[in-house]
Amino acid sequence: MNVPRATLLRLTPSARWNSTLLNKRAVCGSFRSVYASQAKQTETNKFHLSIASSSVLTSRSSRTIHNTPAIQTSTTPNPGPEAAVATYPPWTPPVKGVLSKLPLSLVPYAELSRIEKPGGLYGFYMAYLIGLGYGACLATPGPGLGLLAVTAGNLLVYNVFLRGAACTVNDILDRDYDRQVARCKNRPVARGAVTPSQAYVWYGLQTLGAGAAIAFLPNPLTMLAYAVPIQLVVSLYPLGKRFTDFPQLILSAPIAGGVLMSAAAIGVDPFVTPATAVATASLFMSHYIWTTIFDYVNACQDTTDDIKAGVRSMAVLYQNTDAFISVMGAAQVGCLIATGVLAGFSPIYFIGAAGGNALWLAAMVKTVKRSRPDICAWWFSWGGLLVSGTTALALLAEYIAGSGTTQEEVAKE
DSSP states (O other), rough: OOOOOOHHHHSOHHHHHHHHHHHHHHHHHHHHHHHHHHHHHHHHHHHHHHHHHHHHHHHHHOOOOOOOOOOOOOOOOOOOOTTOOOOOOOOOOOSSSSSGGGGGGHHHHHTTTTOOOOOHHHHHHHHHHHHHHHHHHHHHSOOHHHHHHHHHHHHHHHHHHHHHHHHHHHHHHHHHEEEETTTTTTHHHHTTSSOOHHHHHHHHHHHHHHHHHHHHHSHHHHHHHHHHHHHHHHHHHHHHHOOOOOOHHHHHHHHHHHHHHHHHHHTOOSSSSSHHHHHHHHHHHHHHHHHHHHHHHHGGGHHHHHHHTTOHHHHEEEOOOHHHHHHHHHHHHHHHHHHHHHHTOOHHHHHIIHHHHHHHHHHHHHHTTOOOOHHHHHHHHHHHHIIIHHHHHHHHHHHHHHHHHHHHHHHOO
């Protein structure tokens, strides 16, 4: 209550005191009202903040099943202006494809083996088809197509187990890195769907499966001598990302070893003469180089996340994809040409293997960009089948053509 000063002066002292007291109470009441209003607004803001925080946490938990540690900064080189990070949807139970046909409890184990992603299997298996075709060209007399088909089938089963075991141990050892990489954070171990111990058991079972497949191959003891170092090196490959910028060079060796193993599977000594030994070494190096390119392109999907997580690779070290693929591709095609010259192959091989690979690699140089992780993923999915498959088909055609010529010469004699 406000009383004018003139009116207040006309009041008696007791009346003035009462009026002043009323003013003080009114002012105090106003302050209390303002304070109460501010307190109420503060509580409301806290409540809204609490709801917002809860919403963020709920949103995060809906995207991942396992907590993701904070991304650590790194002194690794900048990913460059072209690098891009693709977005990936949160993990949900599969509703289509081969995984949707499995019981939900088995889905994480199938994901560990990557059975829904055959691109990596092509990368492993094509080396064995190349070795079979090459060994058939060298063999005298050449093996029948029936033996080649049966051996190829057994080697396919072996590679399903080998590749599954390699992917499983990769997910176990890389689980902390995977949680920091957008493409990998939903892998079974990284998201907590299986424990590392459970994954190790699954790795062991797949390793036993690979050993069982070897028992059905020709010359199983010889095959085992090749298979043991191959299994060992692919299992240790993930550790290379911690200690070297060249983990692709580690992985390429056991995969290219399939060329030698499959040639030996049909009873061929690929080092029987000096010229043959050099031709074999050139073919081995060709696939070694191709596997390096293949895995390099795959790693280009994750360059930005890999740098933040501290993952080392050739994709992080060599930022210029055009130059890398061009130089390595030229070396790969050169090795294919050297193999053909030293082995005395016909133009069928040179046109199909060397020419076909050169065309595919030129297409890779033209299309692979770090700014397009989807294209990198496409080449990883299909590159093994297209590039290595071209070499395998060229060697098979060379064998069939050479086999027909040999039979004609035998008939004339």
